[in-house]
Amino acid sequence: MNNSIFEQGLPKTQANHVPLSPLTFIERSASIYPDYPAVVHGDVRRSWSETWTRCRRLASALEKRGIKPGETVAAMLPNVPAMFEAHFGVPLAGCVLNTLNIRLDAEAIAYMLEHGEAQVVLVDPEFADVVEEAVSQLAIKPLVIDVDDALFEGEVRHIGGLEYEALLAEGDPDYAYRLPEDEWQAISLNYTSGTTGKPKGVVYHHRGAYLNAVSNILEWAMPHHPIYLWTLPMFHCNGWCFPWTIAANAGTSVCLRRVDPRKIMALIADEGVTHFSGAPIVLNGLVNLPDEDKRDFDHPVKVTTAGAAPPASVISGVEKMGIEVTHVYGLTEVYGPVTVCAWREAWDELPMEERAKIKSRQGVRYHMLEALCVADPNTLEPVPKDGETVGEILMRGNNVMKGYLKNEAATEQALEGGWYHTGDLAVWHADGYIEIKDRSKDIIISGGENISTIEVENAIYSHPAVEEAAVVAKPDEKWGETPCAFVKLKVGYGEVTEADIIAHCREHLARFKVPKTVIFSELPKTSTGKIQKFVLREEARKS
Known part of the structure; x- marks a missing residue:
């Protein structure tokens, strides 16, 4: 026990030490800004x-x-x-x-x-x-x-x-x-x-919810009284803690029953929406809206998008519409996003495509996350910051979950060695920014070579006819696994064949990374817009 002079006669009391809870945010906003708008939903x-x-x-x-x-x-x-x-x-x-x-x-x-x-x-x-x-x-x-x-x-x-x-x-x-x-x-x-x-x-x-709610404000430099559009489901990580964030900042919640790109554009223009969040599929929907459904707006609009990197073409397309993209990353087990591609002014001078490529990184830790590293999951030894060596993303801090309800074994496994093990594979760049290469379960091992499905997907997305793409492993007698691509094409683009997509990939990828199979179809998604790769893996096995 520390017996220094600073620990003597200076106890914790109700006056100087209280439990943190985001519930105090709404009490404060209601007392200071009682007449300010809190919720908008139709009439x-x-x-x-x-x-x-x-x-x-x-x-x-x-x-x-x-x-x-x-x-x-x-x-x-x-x-x-x-x-x-x-x-x-x-x-x-x-x-x-x-x-x-x-x-x-x-x-x-x-x-x-x-x-x-x-x-x-x-x-x-x-x-x-x-x-x-x-x-x-x-x-x-x-x-x-x-x-x-x-x-x-x-x-x-x-x-x-x-x-x-x-x-x-x-x-x-x-x-x-x-x-x-x-x-x-x-x-x-x-x-x-x-x-x-x-x-x-x-x-x-309560502590984690409080801290992540505050972190949302810090990472986004969110001003007082933002107008937040609920494109992100509130059931997903408690809406990434944004109900509590909006209460802390006395903002306005603009509700939305269902994600509809046309409705999103209308609400941005008509309600003066300043912020919204969502998976890359939400951004993709805005980019691919017909011109007659797009709306002009002259106020600043920011969006956070989470998860695996959105294709650079999608990021640049959204920013050309006047919506500034911030890429964040996290998981349910850490209250939603806890890393951000923190922006540097020097990058403003880069061409749009280069900026978009940087923005697709998962970035650095939130203020309220104690530690973040890319490491060997067994030895916990950090990988070199060379942008090439792949390791698992590990996290530690107050915004890591208490654990899994009624599942002590899974809790111990997830928090083994004093770190939360994400199961996501990434590289660490020299500037300290991380970049996801794949989920550990999604990585394709072909002939002993690791293939990042994200890298292959980005190559496919750069084809002008592609609206959505997902790549999974397909069993192969010779190679063990080969990349299998599922592609949804843009309406009205014209005929595009499997050979066209494969030829396009050959221009952008090493030969062993090029998909051997391309299947054109709608892509199954979760309620939060994430493509269900486990469904596609089963389809790939049968094809």
């Missing part, structure tokens, strides 16, 4: 004061219904105001929010509700059938709350005994809400995709 316009009151009513109503601190409240909702409110109202009652992937089937939803022991589930009418079937499979039934939405265009069918607005009416607007006694307490539960087995429940704590 719905709510201030921070109104939103704060609704969140406290939700927390109070949950408590009155017998939901206890530490219990789970699930939400099967698109990006509607109730989903935003749940990020505050549920933890204000001391409960844990489980945002469910709205594209999953009843079997997967039933597993998550049972595994997470959900006591309540909020349901949008669009997903009534799926949730009803899921709940029917449960021995212990949660309280089902129907959440109506005027912008839902289908038939409204209630499956619970109570509608959301009626639930709020039960709550006390002056509810004495709970802040956590310990910042290590869980604030939310997020399930992984489960493509290689049962989904794992990733548990977030």
Whole structure:
């Protein structure tokens, strides 16, 4: 124990040491900016004061219904105001929010509700059938709350005994809400995709949510009162913690039920949207909009895009539209993005294509991530910063998950050696910026040579006829594996053949990296816009 003079007679007290929680952000914004806009959804316009009151009513109503601190409240909702409110109202009652992937089937939803022991589930009418079937499979039934939405265009069918607005009416607007006694307490539960087995429940704590929310502001140099468009699903890593970020900055959440490039362009122009986030597929949709659907806007607009590097052609296409791209990277286990391609002024002088290539790097750690390295996953020895040696991306910090719910073995494996093991393979450049080469499960080993699917995809994307591309390993008797490309072509471009794509790749890649097979098709995607390579790998095996 440290017995220095600075540790004597200077204890932690309530006056100088409090648990960090993003719930304090909404309290502050509602008190300082009560009349500022908080939520926009069609004709719905709510201030921070109104939103704060609704969140406290939700927390109070949950408590009155017998939901206890530490219990789970699930939400099967698109990006509607109730989903935003749940990020505050549920933890204000001391409960844990489980945002469910709205594209999953009843079997997967039933597993998550049972595994997470959900006591309540909020349901949008669009997903009534799926949730009803899921709940029917449960021995212990949660309280089902129907959440109506005027912008839902289908038939409204209630499956619970109570509608959301009626639930709020039960709550006390002056509810004495709970802040956590310990910042290590869980604030939310997020399930992984489960493509290689049962989904794992990733548990977030208040401290990590607080820090990642603040980091979003720092990395993006986000000004006060941003207007944020919800192109990113709020169920995905709690919307990368942006509900709490927007509350911290007293911004405006512009809700969007479904990603539609035309609607996105309209909202940017009509609502003055300044920021939005999404997978590369969202950017690709904007770039490929017909000219008649594009809109002019004269205010600054910024977008963060996450995951594997967007093709340079997509980044440059979006920036030509007047939207500044920031590339970030992260995983569910680290609250969403925790690295950023931090920009340097010297790069402003480079040609657009060169700038886009740099922006496709995953970059350096967020302010709030303690450490980031590329290393041998077994020895934990960092790889040389030569831009060539491949290693695994490892992370450490306060914004790494508590662990996997009810899965100690998986938790220990993921956090082995004092690092979170991402499973992503990357190189480390001399300037300290990392660049992903592949997922460890996606790398193609052909004749003993490692082939980065991302590198092959970038070559394919540079063909002017290509709208989307994905490359996976195809079993081969001679080489073990060879690259197999799945390609979606732009509408109206003209005839493009397998031979054309292969010839184009030969101009840009070493011969052993060129796809041996090209399949033209629609590409299956997750609800967050990521291409489902496990589906394509199965198709490649059969082709």
